[in-house]
Amino acid sequence: MDRIQNRGGKRLKEWLPVVGLTLAAFVFNTSEYIPIGLLTDIATDFQTTEAHAGLLITVYAWVVAIASLPLMLMVSRVENRRLLLSVLVLFIGSHLISSFSSGYSMLMASRIGVACSHAIFWSIVTPLAVRVAPEGFRSVAISLIATGTSIAMIVGLPLGRTIGLHVGWRMTFFYVAVAACVVMLLLGLIFPKVPSRNSVSLQKLPGLLKAPVLLAVYILTVIAITAHFTSYSYIEPFLGQVAGLEDAQITWVLTAFGLIGILGSVLFSRYYDRHPFTFVRLGVFGLAAFLLLLRPAACHAYSVIALCLCWGLAITIFNLTFQSEIIQVAPQATAIAMSVYSGIYNVGIGSGALIGGVICTHLSIAEVGYVGGAIALVACFYCARKLVPLLQKNKSK
Helix, strand or coil, rough: HHHHHHHHHHHHHHHHHHHHHHHHHHHHHHHHHHHHHHHHHHHHHHCCHHHHHHHHHHHHHHHHHHHHHHHHHHHHCCCCCHHHHHHHHHHHHHHHHHHHHCCCCHHHHHHHHHHHHHHHHHHHHHHHHEEECCCCCCCHHHHHHHHHHHHHHHHHHHHHHHHHCCCCCHHHHHHHHHHHHHHHHHHHCCCCCCCCCCCCCCCCHHHHCCCCHHHHHHHHHHHHHHHHHHHHHHHHHHHHHHHCCHHHHHHHHHHHHHHHHHHHHHHHHHHHCHHHHHHHHHHHHHHHHHHCCHHHHHHHHHHHHHHHHHHHHHHHHHHHHHHHHHHHHHHHCCCHHHHHHHHHHHHHHHHHHHHHHHHHHHHHHHHHHHHHHHHHHHHHHHHHHHCCCCCHHHHHH
16 A cells, blocks of 8 residues: 555656746746737727727747747756746746836836746747656647647636726736745746757757648648637637627637646547547647637627637637647757747737737638638648648658
């Protein structure tokens, strides 16, 4: 009995660093999505339009896209535990500035600081989770990080929105800083020293980009994520103005969007290794279908909630699937491959938020689903004609 208990305690101890990273992912994603949930309030406070306030999302994403690789080149030789804690210090400081922002420019500057911490964190967190997880549990470790993202959408985004509605959006940023402090202290206690395995070098980049599968994943990602954020960046005003939902109902819909991500994480950890192509198709083709159905579903609260559940499942599966593929395709250069992926992903976020803003300004916010869906159809075509054949060829080797 003692031996069994010791084994159980040892196994729990082995998972603690991954749990810590999951909590960090929760905090980082909560921060990233907060402007989406509070877009109307921020715009009202600064007496600007929602499209202009949406630039907080666009600029944030483009800073991440531009800074990911240069920052990783700068810090690639830093021991990972030290790097992780340093990134959290920058994250916390930037959020404190956000919480005291007296103008739009100050808020934008603070979000750029958060974006720099984001650029490094998301370049290292998935490879780190795989390295510190127990042997043979790579998919579980990746799905746990994705669970942190899902919980951010289930709890973090709605809670941040609720705080913002009741005591002001600045306090939401302050509480994120407090949560990040707690996570930093926890990681300082439980996270082991993890030497930098491979220094990030520009010399590796041309070789990575010559890998057909990796290049195809990058191209598909920027198209699909542009499609997703064309609609998702403006989901809060869409639900209020087009679907006619009250503030409390919008919070519940955003919660439902994230809630389904946990199911996606569970399905991924159990079935992805046996059915990878099913997950590829569900992520890409499901995303296109649900974006195109967004406007028709806005006729009733229940149909919007059902649509958001399906949409949330599709984007979770997409994210998990292609992160896993990158780790498999570039096992010896994971840090730089994930750094490029983070940059590409954020090009999609920024482009989507910008396109969505243009649609809101010059057409109607009601059309963001159709435009996002049209872009996603391009991703479907590329996936079917280019990516899937390459993946099949690569896995048959």
